[in-house]
Amino acid sequence: VERQENIYLSLVSITGDYLGPAAERFIDRQISNHLEKEPQTITKKDVGILLDWLRGSVSLLTDNENMVEEYIGQLKQLSGGKQTPSAKRH
Amino acid sequence: MPSIKLSPMRWFAILFVLLCVLSLALPPDPQALKTFHITPTGYRLVIVFLLIPEALLWYASFYAFAKLHEYASFIKGSKEHSALQRISLGMGVLAFGLIIPSIIALPLNYIAAHHEGFRATAAILNHYFSLLVALISFSLLRGGSQRLVGSGITIRRGSLLGMRLFAIFFIVLAVFYSYTTLHTRRFSGNPYYMGVFPLMVTIIIPYLYAWFEGMVSAYNLRLYSKHVKGLLYKQAFLQLSFGLVITIIGFIFVQFITSTLGARTDKSLGYILVLIYILLAILIAGLGLMAWGTRKLKRIEEV
Numbered sequence: 001v002e003r004q005e006n007i008y009l010s011l012v013s014i015t016g017d018y019l020g021p022a023a024e025r026f027i028d029r030q031i032s033n034h035l036e037k038e039p040q041t042i043t044k045k046d047v048g049i050l051l052d053w054l055r056g057s058v059s060l061l062t063d064n065e066n067m068v069e070e071y072i073g074q075l076k077q078l079s080g081g082k083q084t085p086s087a088k089r090h
Numbered sequence: 091m092p093s094i095k096l097s098p099m100r101w102f103a104i105l106f107v108l109l110c111v112l113s114l115a116l117p118p119d120p121q122a123l124k125t126f127h128i129t130p131t132g133y134r135l136v137i138v139f140l141l142i143p144e145a146l147l148w149y150a151s152f153y154a155f156a157k158l159h160e161y162a163s164f165i166k167g168s169k170e171h172s173a174l175q176r177i178s179l180g181m182g183v184l185a186f187g188l189i190i191p192s193i194i195a196l197p198l199n200y201i202a203a204h205h206e207g208f209r210a211t212a213a214i215l216n217h218y219f220s221l222l223v224a225l226i227s228f229s230l231l232r233g234g235s236q237r238l239v240g241s242g243i244t245i246r247r248g249s250l251l252g253m254r255l256f257a258i259f260f261i262v263l264a265v266f267y268s269y270t271t272l273h274t275r276r277f278s279g280n281p282y283y284m285g286v287f288p289l290m291v292t293i294i295i296p297y298l299y300a301w302f303e304g305m306v307s308a309y310n311l312r313l314y315s316k317h318v319k320g321l322l323y324k325q326a327f328l329q330l331s332f333g334l335v336i337t338i339i340g341f342i343f344v345q346f347i348t349s350t351l352g353a354r355t356d357k358s359l360g361y362i363l364v365l366i367y368i369l370l371a372i373l374i375a376g377l378g379l380m381a382w383g384t385r386k387l388k389r390i391e392e393v
Binding site: 026 | 319
């Protein structure tokens with residue numbers, strides 16, 4: 001449970017660099033709507049599934065694709081996947 | 091604004107129609123016709139020309155209020171909710187406070203035009219209504235911005251130079267406003283219908299206090315937008331806060347002009363109109379920016 005909470009907190013923290021005080025609400029909404037889970041119970045595997053939804057949602061907020069890729073790259077690391085080369089550059 | 095069942099934009103539509111009907115239906119003040127050397131038809135034309143940009147300003151302020159109100163409702167339960175709610179309430183008082191005193195002034199001025207003894211009462215009431223709007227709205231905006239600054243983000247206070255510039259600007263504004271008001275009272279037929287002491291205590295000092303509150307809220311908003319985390323949030327909040335800062339400063343100048351120059355009847359109508367148009371344009375730009383920033387913030391809560 002502690003590890004799940006850490007994943008949730010890391011997810012909020014990374015998102016906080018882009019969405020500031022709105023990050024927690026944003027993540028809670030994404031998890032509840034797309035995974036139909038309690039936000040704090042998110043696992044590494046779930047983060048992988050959520051990535052595409054998060055990419056789509058953040059792309060609606062900015063035209064800066066590099067920023068979106070940078071964000072997704074950081075989340076990929078969290079899910080245990082590799083960071084994309086474009087994300088590493090930024 | 092409490093317990094409004096109607097949306098802000100519907101309120102705007104109702105109040106605007108009421109104002110148009112009153113403006114065009116009530117006969118013009120004979121003294122105003124004499125002062126500005128115009129016919130009753132010319133007077134009504136001037137009213138229409140004045141109403142167009144003013145309607146744009148009222149629309150922009152109600153629109154900005156509606157957007158802020160929607161956004162504040164969207165983030166219920168968050169740390170920023172009470173702050174944003176208070177700011178939206180302050181904006182609401184400003185929006186309603188722009189149009190309602192104009193509506194109240196019309197019948198008051200009409201009665202004053204036909205009952206000379208009522209002219210002083212009408213002028214004093216008009217001044218106090220505008221002052222009340224400034225006091226309530228700027229106090230709410232200051233309270234909201236203060237809450238925002240204390241909503242859990244790390245903020246380094248502004249530099250000493252910044253504080254000094256702020257103090258110097260306010261002192262210059264205060265001295266210039268006091269001088270202009272007292273000068274207008276003495277050399278332009280005392281349009282305030284008050285003695286020096288009541289004018290200072292019930293108009294000058296409260297206005298300066300309201301403007302100080304307004305300027306502190308502008309300062310707080312800049313401080314918050316500078317230190318808040320989140321690249322996308324910050325971009326949107328910067329637009330909102332920059333728009334609000336322009337709006338607050340613009341309103342201070344509008345109140346400054348209307349309570350000093352606007353009260354004088356010895357200035358030409360064209361001169362006053364140009365000044366009013368410039369200020370209205372600045373205010374509309376500020377309100378537009380504010381609404382745009384709020385829309386972006388709301389978008390973050392929608393996706």
